[in-house]
Amino acid sequence: DVQVVESGGGLVQPGGSLRLSCEASGFTFATHWMNWVRQAPGKGLEWVATIKQDASEEYYVDSVKGRFTISRDNAKNTLDLQMNSLRPEDTAVYYCARGPGGYSYEGYYDPWGQGTLVTVSS
Amino acid sequence: DIQMTQSPSSLSASVGDRVTITCRASPSPKNFVNWYQQKPGEAPKLLVYGASSLQRGVPSRFSGSGSGTDFTLTISGLQPGDFATYYCQQTYTFPQTFGQGTKVGVK
Numbered sequence: 001d002v003q004v005v006e007s008g009g010g011l012v013q014p015g016g017s018l019r020l021s022c023e024a025s026g027f028t029f030a031t032h033w034m035n036w037v038r039q040a041p042g043k044g045l046e047w048v049a050t051i052k053q054d055a056s057e058e059y060y061v062d063s064v065k066g067r068f069t070i071s072r073d074n075a076k077n078t079l080d081l082q083m084n085s086l087r088p089e090d091t092a093v094y095y096c097a098r099g100p101g102g103y104s105y106e107g108y109y110d111p112w113g114q115g116t117l118v119t120v121s122s
Numbered sequence: 123d124i125q126m127t128q129s130p131s132s133l134s135a136s137v138g139d140r141v142t143i144t145c146r147a148s149p150s151p152k153n154f155v156n157w158y159q160q161k162p163g164e165a166p167k168l169l170v171y172g173a174s175s176l177q178r179g180v181p182s183r184f185s186g187s188g189s190g191t192d193f194t195l196t197i198s199g200l201q202p203g204d205f206a207t208y209y210c211q212q213t214y215t216f217p218q219t220f221g222q223g224t225k226v227g228v229k
Contacts, residue, residue: 035218037166045158045166045209045220059216095165106213108156108171115165 033099
């Protein structure tokens with residue numbers, strides 16, 4: 001089965017750091033764009049970051065630029081999100097989602113993982 | 123940035139009803155518009171991609187249409203498992219924005 005599974009969420013104090021991971025299986029990880037999307041409690045979906053197959057391109061939503069870093073290890077089939085200087089407004093379920101294969105990022109997200117909850121609170 | 127404005131934000135419907143959800147984009151994302159279904163406590167599920175292509179395994183009662191700036195998701199004959207929240211998304215350019223969601227509830 002094609003799947004992605006997130007891990008690493010938890011409770012962290014404001015200003016702290018957390019690293020999320022996503023393990024992919026059932027497809028050729030190195031050939032797909034990969035994404036992080038978050039959902040604050042009771043709210044809608046918000047795109048967070050995207051990385052190209054060879055990690056040569058990264059994109060971020062403005063609210064996390066300079067604080068979050070997306071990375072990938074194609075040998076281990078893993079996607080990471082390093083989150084620094086965390087704020088209460090970063091509290092959300094974070095989803096990993098597979099993007100399109102091929103040169104262009106224009107496409108769809110499928111599948112999505114089950115999500116991992118990050119809570120930023122003192 | 124491309125803004126995706128979904129309407130309505132919520133609706134009430136009965137089993138068997140035809141349901142239409144609209145997403146208006148500004149500016150145009152060409153046809154790079156996707157639709158997802160999300161049930162409480164679950165991850166989003168892809169329904170329609172490229173504005174009108176049905177994802178494999180998705181029932182044919184779901185359909186997508188539209189072009190330019192106006193896009194529609196239609197459920198023809200609502201089923202009990204279709205009560206959920208639906209999101210549109212554009213992937214034409216970054217930031218890859220979502221609509222605010224439409225919650226389909228029981229009338």
